[in-house]
Amino acid sequence: MDSRYYMEKTEQNMLHFRGKAYPCCASLTMGIIGGKWKTVILYHLIEKTLRYNELRKEMPTVTERTLSLQLKSLEEDGLIKRKVYTSKPPLKVEYRLTDFGKTLIPLIQSIADWGDSVVKTYGNK
Amino acid sequence: MDSRYYMEKTEQNMLHFRGKAYPCCASLTMGIIGGKWKTVILYHLIEKTLRYNELRKEMPTVTERTLSLQLKSLEEDGLIKRKVYTSKPPLKVEYRLTDFGKTLIPLIQSIADWGDSVVKTYGNK
């Protein structure tokens, strides 16, 4: 560590959630819903429970591996719940928001609304 | 391209902004403010203009390279403005929100507020 490059912030100043430290509340939120796809997943789960392949259809440009990993991460953070209905293939798996995940709905909606307003203002080009 | 893995979404269904295509409005917003650090930068610029090193002090865990790149990206997307005051070192450079960037303030504030409420509810551990 070189104080020339690092302004140390003591652990006490940092915010903590699920074992990770964040320098501020905005970064904590982004640690949980940041990344390219998490909010998109949550956005599609606002209205209804969706199966894995239904999510994939809503998000045609995400890869399977990334979708899998992001779903796992959202589940670990307690925002969504995975429910399996069959033990043998073809599997039926459903994803839904948890109560904790539902506390994000207004925020996710605001995120979607801002994107919408940008498209409306700048004409989708 | 293999239709087994890709459900093609036609270009017409996609949303466009600054040459990039997004599958939905939530992903458009996240394309602009997503990533680990962009909202943190914007959050700190809500109240006042900041110099490069002042931002660094507010965000002690970001690396210089990433901070530089993110500032450039935010500038390219028209959310912040970079203003140089001197021509010779030591340079004085200030970053501020543009009018377009200011349209994000309520959203950034909501992001920060949600993080805040998580810390309050789960006791910063």
Added chain:
DNA sequence: TTTTGCAACTATAATTTTTATAGTAATTAA
């Protein structure tokens, strides 16, 4: 007066995240 520090970066390389592509199991539809 020589050294040290400062501001706002850039360069290079390593690590982590995301993408691309293909493969799996058991069942049903054509």
Added chain:
DNA sequence: TTAATTACTATAAAAATTATAGTTGCAAAA
């Protein structure tokens, strides 16, 4: 009989992020 479906996982490549060090001129400290 063959192909399609579901919910993934495996492997490798590409892109993003981190770690560390280096740059330029000026000003203050030793």
